Amino acid sequence: MKLAISTASPQLSAPLDARFGRCMYFIIIETTTRDWDALPNPAASAGGGAGTQAVQFLTNQGVGAVVGPHFGPNAFTALEAAGIQIYSADNGQADELLEDFIAGRLEKVTQAGESGRHGGQGRRR
Amino acid sequence: MIVAVASGKGGTGKTTIATSLALAVDTARVAFLDCDVEAPNAHIFLQPDFDSREQVGLFIPQVDEALCDGCGVCADVCQYHAIVVLAGKPLVFPELCHGCGSCTLNCPIGAISEVQEVLGVLEGGPAAGRIQFARGVLNVGQPMAVPVISQLKKWRALQDGQLIIRDAPPGTSCPVVEAVRGADFVLLVTEPTPFGLHDLQLAHQLVRELDLPAGVIVNRDGIGDSRVDDFCREADLPILMRIPMQRTIAAALARGQTLVEAFPDYLPRFQELYIQIQSLVSGQPVPAPREMAGD
Numbered sequence: 001m002k003l004a005i006s007t008a009s010p011q012l013s014a015p016l017d018a019r020f021g022r023c024m025y026f027i028i029i030e031t032t033t034r035d036w037d038a039l040p041n042p043a044a045s046a047g048g049g050a051g052t053q054a055v056q057f058l059t060n061q062g063v064g065a066v067v068g069p070h071f072g073p074n075a076f077t078a079l080e081a082a083g084i085q086i087y088s089a090d091n092g093q094a095d096e097l098l099e100d101f102i103a104g105r106l107e108k109v110t111q112a113g114e115s116g117r118h119g120g121q122g123r124r125r
Numbered sequence: 126m127i128v129a130v131a132s133g134k135g136g137t138g139k140t141t142i143a144t145s146l147a148l149a150v151d152t153a154r155v156a157f158l159d160c161d162v163e164a165p166n167a168h169i170f171l172q173p174d175f176d177s178r179e180q181v182g183l184f185i186p187q188v189d190e191a192l193c194d195g196c197g198v199c200a201d202v203c204q205y206h207a208i209v210v211l212a213g214k215p216l217v218f219p220e221l222c223h224g225c226g227s228c229t230l231n232c233p234i235g236a237i238s239e240v241q242e243v244l245g246v247l248e249g250g251p252a253a254g255r256i257q258f259a260r261g262v263l264n265v266g267q268p269m270a271v272p273v274i275s276q277l278k279k280w281r282a283l284q285d286g287q288l289i290i291r292d293a294p295p296g297t298s299c300p301v302v303e304a305v306r307g308a309d310f311v312l313l314v315t316e317p318t319p320f321g322l323h324d325l326q327l328a329h330q331l332v333r334e335l336d337l338p339a340g341v342i343v344n345r346d347g348i349g350d351s352r353v354d355d356f357c358r359e360a361d362l363p364i365l366m367r368i369p370m371q372r373t374i375a376a377a378l379a380r381g382q383t384l385v386e387a388f389p390d391y392l393p394r395f396q397e398l399y400i401q402i403q404s405l406v407s408g409q410p411v412p413a414p415r416e417m418a419g420d
Contacts, residue, residue, distance in 0.1 A: 055209060055211065
């Protein structure tokens with residue numbers, strides 16, 4: 001399965017970015033082979049709708065699960081519609097989170113967080 | 126002539142100025158648009174008899190899933206990421222949609238139609254005898270004020286040759302831009318406090334960006350400091366009127382009276398204000414603002 005982790009920089013040792021839709025990079029890892037790639041998030045500086053744009057991007061990359069610290073309502077709805085599994089982590093770096101994911105130590109998210117309104121996490125018009 | 130009354134900071138007296146200006150000129154030729162659609166309040170002072178009402182909304186996409194082949198063109202063209210195609214299925218986020226119609230236009234198989242999402246209402250009617258009053262009211266829970274304001278600006282009862290006064294929302298965000306866009310002149314109402322100055326500077330940047338002529342009204346004059354005056358001098362912003370900080374004014378407004386009703390000596394001052402605005406707009410020499418001492 002392809003796992004996407006929202007990060008602040010393009011390395012496997014990168015720390016988790018504080019936000020999902022507007023994270024700087026997605027580290028995308030094939031969990032069976034541990035092959036990875038860092039892709040800049042096209043939604044990082046979106047005027048609005050960053051969450052939905054990020055999910056569209058991840059869907060197009062064939063991602064099956066995501067790890068992030070916080071998911072806004074729009075991102076959450078879109079991830080669920082896309083059938084992408086959602087896992088949350090408060091902090092950590094991408095390589096550690098990958099091991100946590102594989103070991104089943106991450107918590108599955110079943111509810112959206114609060115809307116951010118201004119610059120992220122479910123901003124509206 | 127369209128005069129927008131804006132402020133930056135909230136609570137500086139936009140509606141106080143806008144309503145008194147409306148009453149001070151020949152009311153048969155005045156239209157008043159309360160563009161603060163999230164919290165309209167000019168009706169409290171002008172007490173219109175609302176006799177017409179219409180819904181305003183936005184056309185948002187509705188995808189016929191039986192026709193849709195999941196090509197994703199709609200998601201590619203949407204600037205607001207309000208429509209995405211996930212696992213071959215389209216998903217619309219109505220609260221992100223700006224109603225631009227790009228998805229409908231670009232869908233190669235015509236699977237998208239548009240349905241109106243109601244955002245609020247426009248209400249209008251005569252006020253204070255002959256003023257044509259109209260306001261927009263954004264529905265509770267709706268985040269998007271701009272379409273309501275843009276529809277209000279096209280209120281059907283507006284006529285050529287009127288003085289159209291637009292009472293703008295506070296701040297400098299999109300609804301304010303929409304409320305002042307297209308105006309011939311913007312009155313910036315401020316107070317001589319650090320907060321008033323800070324937001325006046327933002328509002329000044331906004332009108333400069335939109336290339337609109339503007340003048341300042343200093344309300345609650347006598348409090349704070351002189352930095353608003355200093356800024357206006359440096360920015361070449363004319364101060365067109367000063368209204369002193371005065372408890373009797375606050376009490377009259379709290380009773381729902383307008384400034385010119387409660388204090389008729391303000392009538393000639395608002396008439397003079399309008400003359401000054403006209404000369405600033407026409408580029409004719411401006412009579413020197415007669416700065417009145419506080420009462």
